[in-house]
Structure formats: C-alpha cells, structure tokens
Amino acid sequence: MSSCETCVVRNRAICSGLDNKEITALNSMGRRRSVSAGEPLIWEDDDSLLVANVIDGVLKLVTSTEDGREQIVGVAYPSDFIGRPFGQTSRASVVALTDARVCVFARNDFDRFAREHPELEHKLLERTLSELDRTRSWMMLLGRKTAPEKIATFLLEMSERLAETGCQPSFGPARRFSLPFSRQQVADVLGLTIETVSRQFTKLKNDGVIELPSRREVEIVNRGALLALAG
Amino acid sequence: MSSCETCVVRNRAICSGLDNKEITALNSMGRRRSVSAGEPLIWEDDDSLLVANVIDGVLKLVTSTEDGREQIVGVAYPSDFIGRPFGQTSRASVVALTDARVCVFARNDFDRFAREHPELEHKLLERTLSELDRTRSWMMLLGRKTAPEKIATFLLEMSERLAETGCQPSFGPARRFSLPFSRQQVADVLGLTIETVSRQFTKLKNDGVIELPSRREVEIVNRGALLALAG
DNA sequence: TCCCCACCTTGACGCAAGTCAAAAACGGGC
DNA sequence: GCCCGTTTTTGACTTGCGTCAAGGTGGGGA
Incomplete structure (x- = not known):
C-alpha cells in the first residue's frame, strides 16, 4: 500500500482528522486494490467481511431478488466509505461501475481500530447519517x-x-x-x-x-x- | 423529567452503557414529552432542532411533495432514536402514529454531550448503520x-x-x-x-x-x- | 477500415395499479 | 343502543409503465 500521505482523498475520507501516528497504524492494516469496471468487490451476503474507502472511481451497491430483479441501493464516489462494520454482514453486493481504486481493510481490524479512535467513529457516524438522509429521499422518489x-x-x-x-x-x-x-x-x-x-x-x-x-x-x-x- | 432509573428503555436505547453520573448529566439536559396519536413532533425542514428517544408508542418519519403525495420513510419504535444530530436539519417530519412518550433533547446539547461520550456515539452509529440496512432493503421493495x-x-x-x-x-x-x-x-x-x-x-x-x-x-x-x- | 456484438432505441400491445365514485362498515360519543 | 363522521371496501374504468419484439448504432478489435 502506498503511503496515505499522497492519497487524494486523505482530507475528505474518514481518515481525515487522524494524526500521522494513527494514519501509519491504519495504513499498516489496509491495502490498496484496483477493481475493473464490472468487477465485484463484495458479494451479497458475503463472508469475506471487508470494508473500504473509495479512492477513485464509482461503485454501485446493489441488491437482487432470486428471480433476477435488481435495485441499486447506493452509489459510492471517491472518499466514500463502503461496507458494514460492527456485526451484521452486508445485504448488498458492491460492484465497480468504472475502473476504481479502493483502500480495503479486514472488518475485524477496522472495527477494533475504530472503537479505539472516537474521532474516526464520529466521521463515520456523520457520513452514515448523511447517507441515510440521501437514501430516505430516494425512497420518496421510488415510492411516489x-x-x-x-x-x-x-x-x-x-x-x-x-x-x-x-x-x-x-x-x-x-x-x-x-x-x-x-x-x-x-x-x-x-x-x-x-x-x-x-x-x-x-x-x-x-x-x-x-x-x-x-x-x-x-x-x-x-x-x-x-x-x-x-x- | 422523571428519573432514567425507572425508564423502560433504559437498557435498550442509546443511553445504555452510560454510567450513573453520565445518565444524570444527560437527564438534566432532556425532558419527557407525550405526543398524542396524529400529533407531529418535528416538522419537515423544522428549525426547532431537537432529537429524541422513543420511550413508548410508534411514530412515523414522513416526507411529502408539494402536491401532497406522502411517503413514510421510517418508523420509530420504543428505544429508537429520532432526529438528525450534527449539522443538517432533518428533511422529514416525525408524527406520532399512536399515543407516544419520548425523551427529547435540544440538538445542540445532545451533539455536545455525544461528542464527549464515545460510547454513546458508538451506540448511535450501530443504530444508524442498522437503520440504513433496513432502509436499503425497503428501497428494493419500493423499486422492484x-x-x-x-x-x-x-x-x-x-x-x-x-x-x-x-x-x-x-x-x-x-x-x-x-x-x-x-x-x-x-x-x-x-x-x-x-x-x-x-x-x-x-x-x-x-x-x-x-x-x-x-x-x-x-x-x-x-x-x-x-x-x-x-x- | 470494416465487422461484430453489446447496448440502445422504437413501436405495438397488455396489464397491474391508479383514479373516480359510491356503498358499506366500523367505532366513538351521546 | 343508536347516530354520524370517518375509514374502508368494492366496482367500473383508465392509464402509465412494463413486456415483447424488431431494428438501429457506435466503438473496440482484428
């Protein structure tokens, strides 16, 4: 993983607000990964249990019924956070829409690190609250x-x-x-x-x-x- | 406000995990309020800026278009958290479906208290992540x-x-x-x-x-x- | 350059759900 | 127990969007 110091989303993603020592620790837990357009990063009901930050590119969060109907339930842009920390396994797949680069972490590692760094949890909370707002306004669109x-x-x-x-x-x-x-x-x-x-x-x-x-x-x-x- | 000690959701709401001293502090910031069935607690784009815990009853989170179409975007049951801390004003109204009792806080007070109590922010984060999961599966329902x-x-x-x-x-x-x-x-x-x-x-x-x-x-x-x- | 294939557009038609209207059933208050 | 207003059900009809089926079209690879 190349250094966070040169990361283009360093000041926008949830890692902003961490000091150099903390960033180094987080850095050592994660790694960069490239995903080509169309390639999945996380499968629905996956047990690979990972979370990630989007560095570059756009990814879709999608759920599907048994008979093949699909609904895109979220879209992740650079600096967005992907995955489901703390407990549950995600009910949605994540698939790259464009070629993308992400910074991935094992969920367990991330969970532990987050619990020890309230500032990071706070950033994640703000992000999650915003995403919930956006999702709710999308419900109005879908329903009415x-x-x-x-x-x-x-x-x-x-x-x-x-x-x-x-x-x-x-x-x-x-x-x-x-x-x-x-x-x-x-x-x-x-x-x-x-x-x-x-x-x-x-x-x-x-x-x-x-x-x-x-x-x-x-x-x-x-x-x-x-x-x-x-x- | 009657004591949190007798509160029926004390061990399920986000206040669980706070010690007695913290509970007393939180207690002094909030107050109980009854809401009759049909009565609003928060208006869409409200500036009253409050957040709350549901003690008893069921409330709906609803958004509406100018021409009167409505979409219920969430439902809050006992121990659920209501409102939008940190920044944005909520885009949805909250209306009681049944007679309800809630524990309300001024948003500013709550924000400050939460930032000083990582354990509470963590509880709120877990809750928000679960709500986001539920909301996303509801998007599939609405869309497909x-x-x-x-x-x-x-x-x-x-x-x-x-x-x-x-x-x-x-x-x-x-x-x-x-x-x-x-x-x-x-x-x-x-x-x-x-x-x-x-x-x-x-x-x-x-x-x-x-x-x-x-x-x-x-x-x-x-x-x-x-x-x-x-x- | 041209060919191919996935993606997109267009048309004809059908149906699930919406609209409009009226009757029926409930339940709170006297 | 009986009204009366509100909510719910039911029926007849309409329509927006889905379905099915042919064409187009553009861009990547040989």
Whole structure:
C-alpha cells in the first residue's frame, strides 16, 4: 500500500482528522486494490467481511431478488466509505461501475481500530447519517414519483454529484457530464425498465431540455425545466 | 423529567452503557414529552432542532411533495432514536402514529454531550448503520416489488417488529398483532394507493392466508404462504 | 477500415395499479 | 343502543409503465 500521505482523498475520507501516528497504524492494516469496471468487490451476503474507502472511481451497491430483479441501493464516489462494520454482514453486493481504486481493510481490524479512535467513529457516524438522509429521499422518489420525475431528479443529482469529482474546478452543478451508468443501470437506480428510461431520455432531448452527445454523455440545456419536472 | 432509573428503555436505547453520573448529566439536559396519536413532533425542514428517544408508542418519519403525495420513510419504535444530530436539519417530519412518550433533547446539547461520550456515539452509529440496512432493503421493495409482494413483506415485517414490543413474552414473530397504521398509512409505507392496499388485504383474507378480526387487527394464518408471496 | 456484438432505441400491445365514485362498515360519543 | 363522521371496501374504468419484439448504432478489435 502506498503511503496515505499522497492519497487524494486523505482530507475528505474518514481518515481525515487522524494524526500521522494513527494514519501509519491504519495504513499498516489496509491495502490498496484496483477493481475493473464490472468487477465485484463484495458479494451479497458475503463472508469475506471487508470494508473500504473509495479512492477513485464509482461503485454501485446493489441488491437482487432470486428471480433476477435488481435495485441499486447506493452509489459510492471517491472518499466514500463502503461496507458494514460492527456485526451484521452486508445485504448488498458492491460492484465497480468504472475502473476504481479502493483502500480495503479486514472488518475485524477496522472495527477494533475504530472503537479505539472516537474521532474516526464520529466521521463515520456523520457520513452514515448523511447517507441515510440521501437514501430516505430516494425512497420518496421510488415510492411516489412518476417516470418523468424520476429521470429529472436523477439527472439533477448526477450533475451535482459528478461536479465534485469533475475536472473543471468550477463550483455548482455540472452542465455537462459523463454518466457512470449504462441505461440498464439507470433503470436499476430508479426502479424503472430500460425501455422507459430510454424513452424519457429521448423525450427530454426532443423537448430541448438536454443534449445527448454520446451514449454516456449528458448536457443539461434547460436546468429550470428539469427542476420543474423533478417536482 | 422523571428519573432514567425507572425508564423502560433504559437498557435498550442509546443511553445504555452510560454510567450513573453520565445518565444524570444527560437527564438534566432532556425532558419527557407525550405526543398524542396524529400529533407531529418535528416538522419537515423544522428549525426547532431537537432529537429524541422513543420511550413508548410508534411514530412515523414522513416526507411529502408539494402536491401532497406522502411517503413514510421510517418508523420509530420504543428505544429508537429520532432526529438528525450534527449539522443538517432533518428533511422529514416525525408524527406520532399512536399515543407516544419520548425523551427529547435540544440538538445542540445532545451533539455536545455525544461528542464527549464515545460510547454513546458508538451506540448511535450501530443504530444508524442498522437503520440504513433496513432502509436499503425497503428501497428494493419500493423499486422492484409488486403490490402482492409488498403487502406480504409488510405483514411479515410488522409481525416481527411488533413482537418485540408485544405483551406476551413469547419469542419469534407475532401471529396476531394490532397495526399502528391506517390503510392510508400502509399505502404511504409501500408506495401504493389505499384502494390497492385494501384489495390486497381482502385477497389474502379470501385466500385464507390472514384473518382481519377488526380494522387494525391482523392474524397470520398461513405464514408459509406469506413468505412465498414476499419473494 | 470494416465487422461484430453489446447496448440502445422504437413501436405495438397488455396489464397491474391508479383514479373516480359510491356503498358499506366500523367505532366513538351521546 | 343508536347516530354520524370517518375509514374502508368494492366496482367500473383508465392509464402509465412494463413486456415483447424488431431494428438501429457506435466503438473496440482484428
């Protein structure tokens, strides 16, 4: 594992706030790992029992029914924490959407270290509370919003989330971005089918609300219209 | 505020693990409050900024759109923690479903106390992680399950959650229980309409899977069938 | 450069769940 | 025990989204 000192998420991930000695200790417990797009990091009901920080790339958290239906229940971006410390084994698989680099720890090691470092547990708590907030607003979307509302909300969220990681150091949401999702994956986030997603994208393009320069690229032409549609 | 020593959730809520001195300090910051069924404790985007422990009763966490659609995004039972410490104001209202008693704290006071007591923060972290797990499995339900699957899953979850609080000290899920939800509220939990909920209940009754002795009472006659339907 | 294959789009059609409307059943209060 | 308002159930009809089935299309590899 290369040194945390050069880590790009050192000051944003839960490791921020640890002093050099602590970072060294944590460093010695973990290791870096690369995951290619499409490759799983954790299987549903896995017993490999690991947790991780995302350094680079985007990963999906997904649950599936026996008959193959999938629902993406979370998306992890750089500096996000992955896995289920303390007790339970995670009920969701983690799969890389893009090529990604993560910093992984055995869950037991991490649990012990965390319990000895309240500052780290506090960071993890704040993160978990935020994730719970985000997840709850996604429940509203899944349970009560129509397909057009879902798509508009999704595009707005993407333009905000991807701006933080984006190349340009500009503030505010990105006007143009590259989706880390295929159409099927967008469907799995929104609780729709791929056909419905495709039709809604086409409709927004025809209405002049967005441009679709390529399969993965999106440009928001009329943000006001999207906001109105998102409800 | 009556003493924590007699509190029925003293050993289950996040206060468990605090010693007598700490409990006394926490005690002096909070106060007990009764909330009648239907009465709100926290408004959406509230600035009253409070957090609470549930002592008794059941409360719903709900978000709504401008045009009046509602989605219940969480349910709080005795010993559960309510509210959003550290920073953000909560995006959801909290409303009592049954008459309830809670132990409330000003958020600032609670935040300060929590940061000084890692054991309490740890308890809160474990609770928040569990709630996130539960919320994520509910996303799968909202996004990918059919109405019959949703109803079956809901009834099974109710029979487990309400068993813990139930009068009889029996173990395992309750065979018969009293729903803390109206039909409309069941619909708001499952992302359905009241009519669909009613029709599915009637169908399960006609199929001999459940009995409905009164509006709020449910008796599970054939748990196996429910498990199969839940998917 | 071109070919291939996975991914995406488009169209026709069906159905699960929503909507609208009215009747029925409950249960709290007198 | 009997009202009366509220909640629930039931029925008839509609519709948004899913399903099924053909085409397109773009980008990576030979």
